[in-house]
Amino acid sequence: MTNIREVAEMAGVSVATVSRALKSPDIVSPETRKRVLAAVERSGYRPNLTAVQFRSQRTRNLVVLVPTVANTFFSRVISGIQEAASRRGYSVLLCNTLANEQAERDYATMVSNRQADGIIQLRAFYPFDDHQGIDPLPMVNACEVLDDAPCPRVHLDNRTAARVMTEHLIQLGHRRIGMIKGPRLSPLTRDRLRGYQEALEDAGIPPDGDLLCPGDFSLASGYRAAASLLEQRCRPTAIFCENDEMAIGAIKRVKEAGLRIPEDISVAGFDDIPFARYTDPPITTIAQPAEDFGHEAVALLVDIIEGHEIKRDTRRVMPFELVVRSSTGPAPKQE
Amino acid sequence: MTNIREVAEMAGVSVATVSRALKSPDIVSPETRKRVLAAVERSGYRPNLTAVQFRSQRTRNLVVLVPTVANTFFSRVISGIQEAASRRGYSVLLCNTLANEQAERDYATMVSNRQADGIIQLRAFYPFDDHQGIDPLPMVNACEVLDDAPCPRVHLDNRTAARVMTEHLIQLGHRRIGMIKGPRLSPLTRDRLRGYQEALEDAGIPPDGDLLCPGDFSLASGYRAAASLLEQRCRPTAIFCENDEMAIGAIKRVKEAGLRIPEDISVAGFDDIPFARYTDPPITTIAQPAEDFGHEAVALLVDIIEGHEIKRDTRRVMPFELVVRSSTGPAPKQE
DNA sequence: ATGAAAGCGCTAACAT
DNA sequence: ATGTTAGCGCTTTCAT
Numbered sequence: 163m164t165n166i167r168e169v170a171e172m173a174g175v176s177v178a179t180v181s182r183a184l185k186s187p188d189i190v191s192p193e194t195r196k197r198v199l200a201a202v203e204r205s206g207y208r209p210n211l212t213a214v215q216f217r218s219q220r221t222r223n224l225v226v227l228v229p230t231v232a233n234t235f236f237s238r239v240i241s242g243i244q245e246a247a248s249r250r251g252y253s254v255l256l257c258n259t260l261a262n263e264q265a266e267r268d269y270a271t272m273v274s275n276r277q278a279d280g281i282i283q284l285r286a287f288y289p290f291d292d293h294q295g296i297d298p299l300p301m302v303n304a305c306e307v308l309d310d311a312p313c314p315r316v317h318l319d320n321r322t323a324a325r326v327m328t329e330h331l332i333q334l335g336h337r338r339i340g341m342i343k344g345p346r347l348s349p350l351t352r353d354r355l356r357g358y359q360e361a362l363e364d365a366g367i368p369p370d371g372d373l374l375c376p377g378d379f380s381l382a383s384g385y386r387a388a389a390s391l392l393e394q395r396c397r398p399t400a401i402f403c404e405n406d407e408m409a410i411g412a413i414k415r416v417k418e419a420g421l422r423i424p425e426d427i428s429v430a431g432f433d434d435i436p437f438a439r440y441t442d443p444p445i446t447t448i449a450q451p452a453e454d455f456g457h458e459a460v461a462l463l464v465d466i467i468e469g470h471e472i473k474r475d476t477r478r479v480m481p482f483e484l485v486v487r488s489s490t491g492p493a494p495k496q497e
Numbered sequence: 498m499t500n501i502r503e504v505a506e507m508a509g510v511s512v513a514t515v516s517r518a519l520k521s522p523d524i525v526s527p528e529t530r531k532r533v534l535a536a537v538e539r540s541g542y543r544p545n546l547t548a549v550q551f552r553s554q555r556t557r558n559l560v561v562l563v564p565t566v567a568n569t570f571f572s573r574v575i576s577g578i579q580e581a582a583s584r585r586g587y588s589v590l591l592c593n594t595l596a597n598e599q600a601e602r603d604y605a606t607m608v609s610n611r612q613a614d615g616i617i618q619l620r621a622f623y624p625f626d627d628h629q630g631i632d633p634l635p636m637v638n639a640c641e642v643l644d645d646a647p648c649p650r651v652h653l654d655n656r657t658a659a660r661v662m663t664e665h666l667i668q669l670g671h672r673r674i675g676m677i678k679g680p681r682l683s684p685l686t687r688d689r690l691r692g693y694q695e696a697l698e699d700a701g702i703p704p705d706g707d708l709l710c711p712g713d714f715s716l717a718s719g720y721r722a723a724a725s726l727l728e729q730r731c732r733p734t735a736i737f738c739e740n741d742e743m744a745i746g747a748i749k750r751v752k753e754a755g756l757r758i759p760e761d762i763s764v765a766g767f768d769d770i771p772f773a774r775y776t777d778p779p780i781t782t783i784a785q786p787a788e789d790f791g792h793e794a795v796a797l798l799v800d801i802i803e804g805h806e807i808k809r810d811t812r813r814v815m816p817f818e819l820v821v822r823s824s825t826g827p828a829p830k831q832e
Numbered sequence: 833a834t835g836a837a838a839g840c841g842c843t844a845a846c847a848t
Numbered sequence: 849a850t851g852t853t854a855g856c857g858c859t860t861t862c863a864t
Binding site: 165166167177178181182185209210212213214216217218 | 857859
């Protein structure tokens with residue numbers, strides 16, 4: 163493997179000149195530059211990136227912590243992150259953490275180990291044991307955000323979005339609206355639940371704990387939760403699921419019970435994943451600008467890394483959109 | 498940020514001893530080791546990974562080129578890769594290439610730049626401009642493989658799998674079997690097509706080009722292709738899709754045409770993604786051990802990196818399984 | 833515009 | 849068992 167010294171010898175210049183010809187071509191005379199470039203070409207020289215990173219104390223790598231890449235919403239966010247990162251000259255190290263806190267901490271050490279310049283966490287967990295002497299902390303929290311993260315956040319107004327969906331259902335005449343929730347401890351679940359409760363309250367509908375079912379964002383959990391909702395003596399006429407996967411699971415269960423959607427029961431989702439318009443019936447859901455979450459997160463993180471003043475409590479609240487399809491309809495007449 | 502010298506001073510030893518106490522604790526006296534560890538603890542010292550990598554000429558990073566992480570099959574492969582890699586002490590740099598050859602070449606330079614020790618390519622494209630002096634080439638090609646890749650391969654016997662699926666359909670009495678193909682130039686598409694054709698031939702069914710529809714593995718392309726298949730004056734009684742996403746698209750279109758599945762027309766997929774059992778009806782498909790593709794690829798790649806003798810033409814052919822659900826059924830009676 | 837040289841933090845060969 | 853030291857390849861002062 164050719165190194166910079168060999169190129170310098172070939173071109174008859176010093177290593178410093180080779181370095182300059184490559185990094186800041188304008189401060190090198192055109193003629194010298196040409197000779198250097200020729201030598202680079204001829205020798206097949208490639209700068210040793212580990213040496214560059216070591217020397218310059220910058221890796222131009224970004225660590226992204228994602229609970230699971232096997233999720234159509236996150237994979238869109240990731241695409242957005244990669245696009246924005248490469249536009250700014252950064253590579254991304256994608257880490258599938260399966261929501262494992264230890265794995266997240268381990269990956270976060272890549273930053274304190276200088277293997278990466280910053281970190282984007284897509285889950286509500288703070289992976290640094292402490293600041294480890296790094297300040298400002300090169301981290302951005304996006305999608306599912308921590309209430310007290312010591313770093314900028316990019317997120318949806320989940321409360322309002324859930325409220326809008328619930329109001330849509332109420333407007334259709336539903337009064338018994340079941341909810342299939344996400345994981346217990348997630349702030350996202352808490353906010354969506356709050357929005358749902360507020361909408362009910364505003365409409366004067368008394369809350370009913372029996373209508374709340376736990377889920378974990380998986381297809382199977384939606385299926386199971388729907389089963390328990392349908393068993394109730396006075397079953398809901400609508401089910402609001404905290405994501406589309408669970409809505410798909412719920413739809414399957416509802417159909418197996420011989421009920422029609424939306425005539426007998428409405429089902430709503432959240433996220434607007436590509437599959438949502440291919441189900442039977444297509445799912446009414448909340449669309450989020452997934453790629454833009456990635457763009458924003460990268461923009462903020464790179465600003466931090468490059469030393470721009472970014473306040474710790476910066477927030478970007480992304481817009482959402484209610485997408486009405488045919489899985490929701492008027493509440494059935496009272497029997 | 499503390500460095501090794503400061504730790505050495507704190508512990509009253511040389512930097513070499515600190516390095517040894519951390520890397521090979523057994524060759525350092527217990528007492529010294531204790532003092533070093535205490536100093537490390539007290540100072541919050543973390544080895545500078547870029548320095549370690551630079552010095553040791555090894556990064557313990559693996560580059561993974563994936564056409565799109567937004568794919569339930571690939572994301573399982575990725576999970577398998579990450580699991581196997583971390584078990585062996587490697588990190589993975591996941592690169593979403595969107596099947597862009599230039600992006601793949603760019604990422605491949607991370608290996609020649611020594612930012613990574615090896616590369617796993619999940620697509621049938623060879624991303625190195627030449628061997629760039631590296632030999633044996635630290636690359637493994639998995640999932641969709643190149644016929645003439647100069648490196649080990651991990652793949653399915655796509656031809657046989659497609660043949661098995663087609664035979665399943667033929668056994669159900671189908672004679673007009675449409676096929677929704679993947680992208681034109683993919684070897685995977687070619688092999689699955691071949692298996693389909695062979696099964697027809699064996700059954701004495703003459704080939705009919707009109708039954709072949711192009712697709713691109715997306716939901717939308719399955720929908721479109723099914724539309725064109727249904728328009729034919731003598732439409733197929735079964736449609737075999739080269740992946741489950743296209744099958745889901747096709748199912749939607751078939752239902753919109755007022756046809757019942759499988760009574761009027763059967764639809765089969767490939768991959769057995771999680772959604773496949775949640776569609777209405779659930780999809781008959783070919784299951785692949787996605788995570789195992791990742792495990793195998795990592796095992797081979799690490800062997801190459803660590804200098805074990807691995808033949809260039811090594812192949813691992815992974816098993817598949819026909820999963821019969823209810824989207825396929827007996828061919829309708831002739832009218 | 834160019835060169836000489838220091839040094840980033842670490843590992844490993846060599847010396848003790 | 850421990851210390852001394854060279855040097856990995858590069859960038860970047862500081863001279864010229």
